[in-house]
Amino acid sequence: xxxxxxxxxxxxxxxxxxxxxxxxxxxxxxxxxxxxxxxxxxxxxxxxxxxxxxxxxxxxxxxxxxxxxxxxxxxxxxxxxxxxxxxxxxxxxxxxxxxxxxxxxxxxxxxxxxxxxxxxxxxxxxxxxxxxxxxxxxxxxxxxxxxxxxxxxxxxx
Amino acid sequence: xxxxxxxxxxxxxxxxxxxxxxxxxxxxxxxxxxxxxxxxxxxxxxxxxxxxxxxxxxxxxxxxxxxxxxxxxxxxxxxxxxxxxxxxxxxxxxxxxxxxxxxxxxxxxxxxxxxxxxxxxxxxxxxxxxxxxxxxxxxxxxxxxxxxxxxxxxxxxxxxxxxxxxxxxxxxxxxxxxxxxxxxxxxxxxxxxxxxxxxxxxxxxxxxxxxxxxxxxxxxxxxxxxxxxxxxxxxxxxxxxxxxxxxxxxxxxxxx
Amino acid sequence: xxxxxxxxxxxxxxxxxxxxxxxxxxxxxxxxxxxxxxxxxxxxxxxxxxxxxxxxxxxxxxxxxxxxxxxxxxxxxxxxxxxxxxxxxxxxxxxxxxxxxxxxxxxxxxxxxxxxxxxxxxxxxxxxxxxxxxxxxxxxxxxxxxxxxxxxxxxxxxxxxxxxxxxxxxxxxxxxxxxxxxxxxxxxxxxxxxxxxxxxxxxxxxxxxxxxxxxxxxxxxxxxxxxxxxxxxxxxxxxxxxxxxxxxxxxxxxxxxxxxxxxxxxxxxxxxxxxxxxxxxxxxxxxxxxxxxxxxxxxxxxxxxxxxxxxxxxxxxxxxxxxxxxxxxxxxxxxxxxxxxxxxxxxxxxxxxxxxxxxxxxxxxxxxxxxxxxxxxxxxxxxxxxxxxxxxxxxxxxxxxxxxxxxxxxxxxxxxxxxxxxxx
Numbered sequence: 001x002x003x004x005x006x007x008x009x010x011x012x013x014x015x016x017x018x019x020x021x022x023x024x025x026x027x028x029x030x031x032x033x034x035x036x037x038x039x040x041x042x043x044x045x046x047x048x049x050x051x052x053x054x055x056x057x058x059x060x061x062x063x064x065x066x067x068x069x070x071x072x073x074x075x076x077x078x079x080x081x082x083x084x085x086x087x088x089x090x091x092x093x094x095x096x097x098x099x100x101x102x103x104x105x106x107x108x109x110x111x112x113x114x115x116x117x118x119x120x121x122x123x124x125x126x127x128x129x130x131x132x133x134x135x136x137x138x139x140x141x142x143x144x145x146x147x148x149x150x151x152x153x154x155x156x157x
Numbered sequence: 158x159x160x161x162x163x164x165x166x167x168x169x170x171x172x173x174x175x176x177x178x179x180x181x182x183x184x185x186x187x188x189x190x191x192x193x194x195x196x197x198x199x200x201x202x203x204x205x206x207x208x209x210x211x212x213x214x215x216x217x218x219x220x221x222x223x224x225x226x227x228x229x230x231x232x233x234x235x236x237x238x239x240x241x242x243x244x245x246x247x248x249x250x251x252x253x254x255x256x257x258x259x260x261x262x263x264x265x266x267x268x269x270x271x272x273x274x275x276x277x278x279x280x281x282x283x284x285x286x287x288x289x290x291x292x293x294x295x296x297x298x299x300x301x302x303x304x305x306x307x308x309x310x311x312x313x314x315x316x317x318x319x320x321x322x323x324x325x326x327x328x329x330x331x332x333x334x335x336x337x338x339x340x341x342x343x344x345x346x347x348x349x350x351x352x353x354x355x356x357x358x359x360x361x362x363x364x365x366x367x368x369x370x371x372x373x374x375x376x377x378x379x380x381x382x383x384x385x386x387x388x389x390x391x392x393x394x395x396x397x398x399x400x401x402x403x404x405x406x407x408x409x410x411x412x413x
Numbered sequence: 414x415x416x417x418x419x420x421x422x423x424x425x426x427x428x429x430x431x432x433x434x435x436x437x438x439x440x441x442x443x444x445x446x447x448x449x450x451x452x453x454x455x456x457x458x459x460x461x462x463x464x465x466x467x468x469x470x471x472x473x474x475x476x477x478x479x480x481x482x483x484x485x486x487x488x489x490x491x492x493x494x495x496x497x498x499x500x501x502x503x504x505x506x507x508x509x510x511x512x513x514x515x516x517x518x519x520x521x522x523x524x525x526x527x528x529x530x531x532x533x534x535x536x537x538x539x540x541x542x543x544x545x546x547x548x549x550x551x552x553x554x555x556x557x558x559x560x561x562x563x564x565x566x567x568x569x570x571x572x573x574x575x576x577x578x579x580x581x582x583x584x585x586x587x588x589x590x591x592x593x594x595x596x597x598x599x600x601x602x603x604x605x606x607x608x609x610x611x612x613x614x615x616x617x618x619x620x621x622x623x624x625x626x627x628x629x630x631x632x633x634x635x636x637x638x639x640x641x642x643x644x645x646x647x648x649x650x651x652x653x654x655x656x657x658x659x660x661x662x663x664x665x666x667x668x669x670x671x672x673x674x675x676x677x678x679x680x681x682x683x684x685x686x687x688x689x690x691x692x693x694x695x696x697x698x699x700x701x702x703x704x705x706x707x708x709x710x711x712x713x714x715x716x717x718x719x720x721x722x723x724x725x726x727x728x729x730x731x732x733x734x735x736x737x738x739x740x741x742x743x744x745x746x747x748x749x750x751x752x753x754x755x756x757x758x759x760x761x762x763x764x765x766x767x768x769x770x771x772x773x774x775x776x777x778x779x780x781x782x783x784x785x786x787x788x789x790x791x792x793x794x795x796x797x798x799x800x801x802x803x804x805x806x807x808x809x810x811x812x813x814x815x816x817x818x819x820x821x822x823x824x825x826x827x828x829x830x831x832x833x834x835x836x837x
Contacts, residue, residue: 004549004581005591008542011579023518031519036198036307040523041295044304048314055350058224059359083365088216092223114214114260115365121242121279123407125366126212134262162594231429237443251440251789293623299526300515319515320508322448323526329623331442331786337427340508397622413440413787 058092061085065093075150089149109134112143200308201402202347203374205381205390206283208407211368213238213281215260217360222258224348224359233334234258235345236285236360241411242271243278249411257281282412283369285360286311286332286345287393287401294324294333294344303342309374309402310347318342329397347371374402428804430508436793441785447794449782451813452506454774457614457636458643459816460499460533461770464607465644466492467540471607472691474543474600484684486547487655488648490833493544494824496537501816505807525617532613536606543599545579546592548831552578573830611640618777625717625788626724626781631706635773638699643770645692649685650763653756655834656681678756685759689749696766700742703773720788728791729783733776741769 030046033039065086066073076082087093089111090103118131138146147154221236222229237256243249250266261281264271292311295303302318305311313324318341325333325342336343348358352371356362361369372381384390390404393412431446466488473485504510517534520527552574559571581588612633618624619632660677667673707725710718725733745762779794797809806812828834 003591004579004583004588005595007579007581008538008545012538012542019517026514027518031301034307037305039521041292041305043301043519043521045301045314045317048304048312048316049306049349051315052312052346052349053353055225057351057354057356059220059362061356061362083367085216085363085365087220088363088365092220110259110262113262114216115212117262117264119213119261119264119279120273120276122276123209123278124212124280125210126279126281129212228427231427232432233429233444249789251787253440253443256443293621297524297526297621298521299524299530300512301519301521302515317512317515317519318509319512321503321506321526322508323524323617325444325448327621327623329786331445334444334446335430335448335508337429340430413789 056094058094059085059087060093060096061087065090068097072150079151079153081149081152107142107144107149109140109142112147112149116143198307199375201374202288202309202352203372203381203385204285204288204347204403205370205372205384206403206405207368207370208280208282208405208409210366211238211281211283211364212366213240213257213261214365215257216363216365217283217369218256218258220359220363221345224351225346227343228337229258231337232256233337233343235332235343236283239282239284239413240266241278241280241282241409242266242276243409243411244271244275245277246275251411251413278409278411280407280409282405282408283360284330284332284393285403286347287330287399287403288345288347290400290402291398293327293329293397293399297323297327299323306349310349311344312346312349313342313344315339315341329394329399330401428802430804433805434795434797434808436795437785437790438793439785439790440787441790441792442787445785445792447779447782447792449506449778450794450808451796451810452502452808452816454771454778455813455816456499456502456506457611457640457778458771458774459495459502459820460614461611461636461640461643461774462647462820463492463495463499463536463540463644464611464637465641465646466495466648467536467603467607467644468641469645469648469688469691471600471604474596475604484648484652484688487652487833488644489540489544489547490827490831491648491651491820491824492644493540493831494820494827496540497823498816498820499533501819505812505816525613525620529610529613529617532606532610536603536610539599539603539606543596543603544831545577546595546599549578549581549592550584550589551831553582553584556582570830577830607640608637611637614640618781623786624781625715625721625784627777629706631702632777635699635702635706638695638702639770639773642692642695642699643767645688645695646763646766646770649688649692650760650767653681653685653760653763657756682754682756685756686754689754689759689762692766693746693749696742696746699773700738700746703738717788720784724780724783724791728793729776729780732772732780737769737772737776740765741772742766745769 028045028047031044032046033042034044034046037043062073062085069086073086076084076086089106091106093103094100096103113134115126115129116131117134118129119126121127143149215238218234218236218238221227222234225235227233227235232255234256237253237258238261239251239253239257240261241249241251250269250271252266264273288310290309292305295305295311299321300317300319302314303311303324304314315336320335320341322335322342325335328344333342333344335341348356348360351358358369358371361371370381372379374382374385376382377386384406385404388406390406391408392401392404393408395401429446431448431450434450435446437445470485470489470492473482500513504513507513516527516530520530522528555574556571556578559567559574562568562571615633615636618627618636619629621627656677660674660681663671663673663677710721745765748758748762748765751758782792782794784791797805800806800809800811
């Protein structure tokens with residue numbers, strides 16, 4: 001009689017072997033520690049980094065807009081709003097003008113109040129921005145009804 | 158019975174050996190052989206936040222959400238801006254409604270009117286993933302779904318993450334969350350898809366006031382690196398030993 | 414915040430995990446929610462029951478505590494019923510449950526959870542092996558008995574026992590002696606592995622430096638002690654219920670004065686009295702460590718102490734001091750020490766103990782998320798009671814009840830294959 005005592009061990013080893021076989025098929029072949037890295041911080045599927053590199057870019061930046069919308073951009077650059085990106089109010093360009101054909105412009109009061117609600121904070125640049133009290137200054141109205149966002153100084157209108 | 162005891166020692170030895178097999182298999186079969194170009198080691202990304210310049214407009218938060226396809230309405234976000242209003246009597250009002258996504262358009266904080274003459278200090282603190290040099294979140298991932306790139310950015314493999322949430326619990330800065338659609342861990346990636354192609358991150362580009370800047374710590378001529386090396390800067394919660402790589406100008410002791 | 418039904422741009426229902434059952438107060442970081450909720454409380458609780466049941470069984474097999482013989486076999490089989498249930502809370506909790514096996518495929522060993530997966534698998538193997546050695550002779554005997562039988566159930570059982578015997582048909586005294594030796598060795602190895610297992614569960618929490626309540630080197634040891642307490646208590650409790658059932662069956666069949674009733678009752682009280690001594694020992698160890706942790710924190714008063722104190726002495730005072738320490742520790746302690754122990758008194762003491770251990774897990778997991786990382790705000794956990802979607806079922810009361818009920822259902826099935834309830 002062969003020693004039956006080791007039988008559970010064979011079952012365990014078979015289980016481990018099965019696990020390794022399944023693992024071979026289910027785990028991507030480029031899983032591991034990248035060259036020069038360590039197990040603690042660099043253990044991963046190496047091609048994951050390409051997934052992130054290939055993520056779609058949405059915001060193009062002012063120079064991209066300038067290629068076609070020169071007049072608007074020039075006007076903006078001549079005003080205190082030159083520091084603002086077109087896409088801050090016009091939304092990300094993505095593949096405009098192909099997709100989307102037009103960009104939805106945020107002309108809401110809330111958009112302007114982001115900077116122009118006056119907040120009296122001594123240690124912040126916020127208190128140096130020209131601002132209003134939204135409850136006093138034409139409450140409920142859209143700022144763009146009077147102020148041109150590309151050239152907001154009322155005297156220049 | 159001596160026969161049985163010997164068998165048992167053999168048994169235990171074999172089991173131990175057998176269980177090291179899966180471990181060594183990971184190294185033997187491992188893709189150390191796959192020498193994929195994974196990152197540039199001449200770059201170490203570093204971020205600089207100037208809290209003097211931040212006005213709390215929240216355009217960075219909005220831009221981040223749109224650039225990185227984070228659902229706009231839910232209260233989760235890869236980056237946020239906190240408002241601090243510190244009164245002369247020592248009381249501190251701190252908030253970050255929806256991460257400051259809509260900017261700060263009210264003087265009221267949590268329905269409390271704040272008398273302006275009693276304000277001692279008021280300022281805004283933008284926060285984002287610190288892309289730590291020793292990220293606790295990577296250390297605790299049970300499956301290797303999150304990792305650090307050679308140029309210092311911590312990323313999540315959306316296809317491998319099991320959604321256990323351990324990394325979320327381990328981050329001392331509260332940067333991580335579950336993506337409501339992908340149902341995996343999610344965090345700021347320093348807009349890796351942008352910076353690898355020569356662009357700035359969405360938040361850096363869209364900040365009108367230059368409160369956010371990104372640079373390469375390994376380039377001594379990088380303007381951000383120069384500030385970090387020559388001016389007084391600080392980091393958040395350095396007592397945790399994570400070695401965060403987001404530096405701050407103008408941080409206050411009240412900043413959480 | 415009532416934004417549960419947020420619809421995304423594509424029309425899909427967006428569920429921000431944790432939003433529905435988290436109420437935030439004062440300043441918390443935007444992404445903070447109670448991510449680890451009821452199922453993460455259940456997970457160490459169920460694995461603790463496994464470990465504790467096994468340790469109880471091992472006390473008989475390794476140290477030859479003869480008084481524990483009857484309960485030992487039962488608790489071994491019950492720990493087998495508890496084993497698969499230990500995985501259930503995780504499957505309910507994971508945002509990607511189908512990827513759960515990734516932990517076995519690419520374990521990142523710097524993570525306590527990955528290591529726990531391996532240790533738990535080892536532990537499962539030990540329990541299964543030990544049961545095999547305990548029941549091998551029974552399997553072979555059953556094969557003989559069922560050999561000629563015709564009925565469908567009998568045929569099924571015949572082949573099942575054939576498979577389970579792994580072809581080891583020798584039931585000579587020498588072979589059976591080998592079995593007993595194997596059981597002793599496995600039970601002996603099993604005790605440190607059970608400690609390791611629960612040490613790891615404690616390490617999962619204790620090593621999270623970001624969490625001011627969890628971060629403590631005492632966590633692994635506290636978890637081990639309370640796991641053993643809960644395991645012993647559950648085994649004793651189930652044993653009492655079963656013995657009482659048998660006693661009442663005997664009374665109905667043969668009348669109250671019958672000798673068999675006295676035998677059952679006497680054996681029951683004897684076993685229970687002796688087992689409760691062990692329970693008391695571990696209970697003392699558990700409470701000592703927890704009080705040490707608390708006192709230490711209060712004395713050193715680190716940065717987090719202000720918010721921790723407001724949580725522990727304020728918001729969670731009833732959960733911690735009344736429910737866990739009071740009802741869950743002090744009360745059963747007194748009940749078990751007062752002389753003239755009766756089955757009824759032990760029964761209630763055990764329920765309080767099990768409740769206390771559950772509250773300990775609750776106070777660690779939920780308590781650790783009751784305060785914000787900012788140390789300037791709080792989060793309240795409102796466990797979903799009536800589920801209205803998968804998420805509120807899985808991470809709610811009914812999910813927890815499903816997990817808690819399953820081992821009993823499994824035990825009923827397993828007990829038909831490996832019967833463990835004969836009494837002497």
